[in-house]
Amino acid sequence: xxxxxxxxxxxxxxxxxxxxxSCDETSAAVVRNGLDLLSVVVSSQIDEHARxxxxxxxxxxxxxxxxxxxxxxxxxxxxxIEMRDVDAVxxxxxxxxxxxLLVGIAGAKALALAIDVPMVAVNHLEGHLFASLLSGQEVExxxxxxxxxxxxxMLVVIRDWGDYLVVGSTLxxxxxxxxxxxxxxxxxxxxxxxxxxxAACDGNPAAYDxxxxxxxxxxxxxxxxxxxxxVNAVEAQNSSGDALSVPDxxxxxxxxxxxxxxxxxIKAAVDFGSTNVLVGGGVAANGRLRSRLTEAGEEAGVxxxxxxxxxxxDNAAMIASAGAFRLAKSGAxxxxxxxxxxxxxxxxxxxxxxxxxxxxx
Numbered sequence: 001x002x003x004x005x006x007x008x009x010x011x012x013x014x015x016x017x018x019x020x021x022s023c024d025e026t027s028a029a030v031v032r033n034g035l036d037l038l039s040v041v042v043s044s045q046i047d048e049h050a051r052x053x054x055x056x057x058x059x060x061x062x063x064x065x066x067x068x069x070x071x072x073x074x075x076x077x078x079x080x081i082e083m084r085d086v087d088a089v090x091x092x093x094x095x096x097x098x099x100x101l102l103v104g105i106a107g108a109k110a111l112a113l114a115i116d117v118p119m120v121a122v123n124h125l126e127g128h129l130f131a132s133l134l135s136g137q138e139v140e141x142x143x144x145x146x147x148x149x150x151x152x153x154m155l156v157v158i159r160d161w162g163d164y165l166v167v168g169s170t171l172x173x174x175x176x177x178x179x180x181x182x183x184x185x186x187x188x189x190x191x192x193x194x195x196x197x198x199a200a201c202d203g204n205p206a207a208y209d210x211x212x213x214x215x216x217x218x219x220x221x222x223x224x225x226x227x228x229x230x231v232n233a234v235e236a237q238n239s240s241g242d243a244l245s246v247p248d249x250x251x252x253x254x255x256x257x258x259x260x261x262x263x264x265x266i267k268a269a270v271d272f273g274s275t276n277v278l279v280g281g282g283v284a285a286n287g288r289l290r291s292r293l294t295e296a297g298e299e300a301g302v303x304x305x306x307x308x309x310x311x312x313x314d315n316a317a318m319i320a321s322a323g324a325f326r327l328a329k330s331g332a333x334x335x336x337x338x339x340x341x342x343x344x345x346x347x348x349x350x351x352x353x354x355x356x357x358x359x360x361x
Contacts, residue, residue: 020127091319146279204251213225
C-alpha cells in the first residue's frame with residue numbers, strides 16, 4: 001500500500017480574479033494566495049433554461065454576455081478591492097459549451113490586457129479538485145477524486161497536484177445528466193437533480209428494484225440502462241392500473257445512482273492505497289450522496305472530503321484557486337488561448353498511461 005502524506009500545492013502569491021462561464025452559470029471570485037477566498041458571486045440561468053427542460057447553448061452565451069461585467073463588479077466589491085489591485089486573471093477554457101467559454105475567455109483577456117497582469121487558462125475539472133482545499137481541508141496524497149456533474153462522472157487518482165490519472169469514467173450518461181433526464185421524465189422540472197432529491201425525501205428507496213450497473217466491475221460507470229429501467233417500471237405500473245408514486249421512484253433511482261458512486265469511490269481508495277476521497281461537481285451537493293459516502297468511508301477507514309455545497313456547482317472560486325496553482329507551476333497562458341470544449345488535459349486516462357509506459361520499456 002502506498003504511504004499517504006499531507007501535501008499542499010504551491011500557489012501564485014497574490015490576488016487572482018477567477019472567471020467561470022463553462023455552462024449556464026456566470027461566476028467571478030477573488031482568491032488570495034490560492035486558498036484565501038475573499039469573494040464569490042454566481043449568477044444562475046435556471047429560469048432562462050427551465051421552459052426548455054435543459055441548457056440551450058445560445059441562450060447561455062447571451063446570458064453570460066449580459067451577466068459577466070456585473071458579476072465581476074460584484075466579486076470585486078465583495079472582496080473590498082478595485083480592479084487595479086488584481087495580480088492575475090484565471091478563466092475556464094474547457095471543457096464546456098464553446099460559445100459560453102468564449103465569452104469568459106474574451107472577458108478575461110480584456111481585463112488582463114487592461115491592467116497588464118498575467119492571464120491563465122484553467123481546466124474546469126481541475127478546478128473541482130481545488131474546491132475542497134478552499135474549505136481549509138488538508139488532503140493526503142495519493143488521493144481519489146470523485147467528480148460528479150451533469151457532464152462528467154469520473155474517478156481520478158491524484159498522485160500529486162498536477163499529476164492526475166483517470167481510472168474510471170462514464171460509458172454513457174453522466175450521473176447529473178441521468179438525474180436531469182429522469183427528473184424530466186417524471187415531470188419534476190429543471191434542473192432534475194435538486195428536484196429529484198427533494199421528491200426523494202418523501203419516498204421509499206427500496207420501493208422499486210432498479211439495477212446497479214457495473215457495481216463490482218472496475219471503476220467505470222453506466223447509467224443509461226438505469227434510465228431505461230425507470231421508464232419500463234413506470235410503463236409497467238401504468239399498465240397495471242396502479243398509481244405511480246413519484247417520491248418512491250425518485251428515491252429508488254437516487255439510491256441506485258448513489259450506491260454505485262459510493263461503492264466505486266471507496267473501492268478505488270482501497271485499491272490505490274488512499275485514505276482520502278475528494279468529492280466535487282454539482283451532484284456532490286446531493287445530501288444523500290454526502291451521507292452515503294461518509295458512512296461508507298467510516299466503514300472502510302477512508303476520509304471523505306466533500307466541498308461546501310456552494311462550491312460544488314460551477315463557480316469561479318475553484319477556478320481562481322486552480323489558476324493560482326497553474327501560475328506557480330507553469331506560468332501564464334498565451335493570449336492566443338482559445339476555448340477547448342472537449343478539453344481533457346491535464347487528466348491522463350489509465351489506458352494512455354499504460355501505453356506510454358509500454359513505449360518506454
